[in-house]
């Protein structure tokens with residue numbers, strides 16, 4: 001979980017996979033870094049964080065500390081970046097479960113769901129086909145949540161591109177594409193309706 005404490009506006013990253021090194025999470029970190037260069041603080045909910053969230057129960061009367069932290073952090077965000085692997089042609093259950101939890105914001109008076117928020121999208125898959133269908137699924141979800149998917153979504157074929165722990169990738173074009181995702185959410189966020 002990456003945190004930089006300041007009064008700067010916040011971009012929240014949601015994405016990754018569980019069980020160790022995640023190329024999806026590394027791709028998301030590159031996009032968040034680009035948003036940070038535009039003057040935003042960032043926070044990432046990666047695979048290990050999402051794994052702490054119980055399966056979303058819409059009828060539950062209490063929420064865990066992890067659930068509250070996730071929802072409250074998204075409430076404070078000026079923009080989001082969501083990164084999912086393509087699992088069987090669509091987004092993973094781990095990412096979907098985290099997004100389902102945003103139902104808790106449905107009755108927020110100042111900003112229900114992701115209303116008016118720019119949302120950058122990233123999909124990784126071991127081949128091109130699932131990158132496209134996963135991005136399409138993410139766009140539909142963001143529309144359902146009343147958010148604004150930013151124009152360029154990054155499709156990363158992890159059969160071809162390898163990431164390293166230092167924020168690098170084997171293909172410089174992929175870094176540029178991921179950085180563009182971060183840049184677009186950061187540049188759109190100031191014109192989105194402020195909340196609170």
Ligand SMILES: Cc1cc2nc3c(=O)[nH]c(=O)nc-3n(C[C@H](O)[C@H](O)[C@H](O)COP(=O)(O)O)c2cc1C
Pocket residue numbers: 016017021022023024025085086087088089090124125126127128129130131158
């Ligand atoms: C359950 C499961 C389903 C997958 N389904 C697809 C798929 O339909 N198409 C594809 O190209 N890759 C598929 N993959 C591969 C992942 O999308 C790919 O390896 C991704 O980059 C993994 O991200 P990670 O490194 O963050 O774990 C699947 C992997 C898993 C574990």
